[in-house]
Amino acid sequence: MPAAGAPPGRSALWSHDFRLFFTARTVAMFGDGMVPVALTAGLLGAGRPASSVGYALGAWMGPLAAFVLFGGVLADRFTPRRMMVIADALRLVGASVLAVSFLVVDGGPPLWEVYALSALSGVGAALFQPGVASTVPRIATDVQRANAVLGVSEALMGMAGPAFAGVVAGFWGAGAVFAANAATFGVSGVCLFLLKLRGGSASDVPRGGFFAELAGGWREFKARSWLWGVITIWTVYGLTVLGPATPLTAVLVTEGHGAGTYGALMAVNGAGSVAGGLLALRLRPARPLAAGAFALLGVSVALLSLGLDLPVLALGVGQFAVGAAFAFWLVMWSTTVQTHVPPEALNRLHAYDVAGSLLMLAAGRALAGPVAEAVGAEKVLLVGAGLNVVAVAVLLAVPAIGRLRRI
Incomplete structure (x- = not known):
């Protein structure tokens, strides 16, 4: 035993x-x-x-x-x-x-x-x-091990x-x-x-009734400051950083280096996701959200390499870093939610998380083109790299998030 x-x-x-x-x-x-x-x-x-x-x-x-x-x-x-x-x-x-x-x-x-x-x-x-x-x-x-194994599998199947x-x-x-x-x-x-x-x-x-349960899920959601705090930050993050990053990365890499290079970089991103999942299999931080937030600094590496128009090798390093960063964060986040939220409310609270994330990601992707045309795609990505660092700093600074301990 x-x-x-x-x-x-x-x-x-x-x-x-x-x-x-x-x-x-x-x-x-x-x-x-x-x-x-x-x-x-x-x-x-x-x-x-x-x-x-x-x-x-x-x-x-x-x-x-x-x-x-x-x-x-x-x-x-x-x-x-x-x-x-x-x-x-x-x-x-x-x-x-x-x-x-x-x-x-x-x-x-x-x-x-x-x-x-x-x-x-x-x-x-x-x-x-x-x-x-x-x-x-x-x-x-x-x-945590289960989430990490599933995350590695998801990354491999994504390729x-x-x-x-x-x-x-x-x-x-x-x-x-x-x-x-x-x-x-x-x-x-x-x-x-x-x-x-x-x-x-x-x-x-x-x-209770259907809508009463929907409202009950919202009350459970509001009752946990670390939960609504992360999702509030994530909605802004999705609109300003994650949403624009996907289409602008595709456009800049394809126009500058060709579709074959873009496909290869996406494969490198998937390899990074596998590495992040394997890392989450080994590391068991006492403060999982803080550790996951710190890992998100890898997103800035990818955005800076694109915004500064660095060589393809540097772009590959950035894509590997962003893949590993997100995979590690997702395992830490999923494990925290699944172990801190009571089972009878977990499905509804996860649904609020998914709904908010999807809407802001979609809005960020839709706005990326017009904003990039107005100020330039490189500037949008460089600003996103800075905002990513700000988001990480806020996640670490909020006591309810950064100090939340593992169960």
Whole structure:
């Protein structure tokens, strides 16, 4: 037996239920990575305008942001496992219909169908996402190690999914990619159906009306200063730093060094994410949010290398640093939320987190282009590097955040 206070061993993590959940998440993340490639290949190959790809991806993100709060309430009422299985079923149907349409319809499906099925997939994601947070502590005895392992897997699948989709689309077309995507949701749904969660069922907790529970989640959210403090900072951070960084990085690298270099840098970013997850497997800081905030200084390395137009090697260092920084922060943040928030409110509180982050990221990406045209993309990134340091300093300076200790 491990000594008192020591983390459980490796074998204790890989229980039957954790293996099922790990398989479900790994396969689903692999499938999610295929979708942008499939939509791009399918729509452009059918002669649709380039803007249709953006609209299709927006049709997915809009319902996710709009319904994720309701997904949190439903997960608390009907168990996260049940909602995740339903979500996978919805996404399996949507991907299957798109697969058939791209394979058999001459010229591809009409745009309204693509947008509608993308929106259906977004609703599925909204039902699925809140349950992830509360499932981990109910199947793993070492929450941080579980989050780190899942984070490493997510990073690897984020690289493998698009690469696989590109090969399949090149040989057999977008319909085959969507067929493979549908299969991943089927595997995920079966694994989650077989999952058994520790703890009481949803019926064990007294429930009010739907909107009363939504309001109850907001009260739980406001009652924890460290929680709403981080998310408040993160909304500003997403609008001013993270949101603009993604599209401006793509534009500057592609225009300055070519699309091949951009793809290679994204692979380096994924490798950094793997390294950050592996680091989170080893380090167990007493103040996880402080350690995660300090790691976010790696974001400034990436933004400075782009804003100063440094050579490709320096850009690679920056992308590795930002990948590792975010992976480490996400493990520290997820573990803190999952161990400090009571299980009966965890799904709803996680939903508030997801909703706020998505809305501000989307707004930041939308505003990046006009602001960059007005003042220059390099200046936007350099200002973002400075604001990133300010955000880290604020996270460390707020006592409720920087001094919050591990459970």
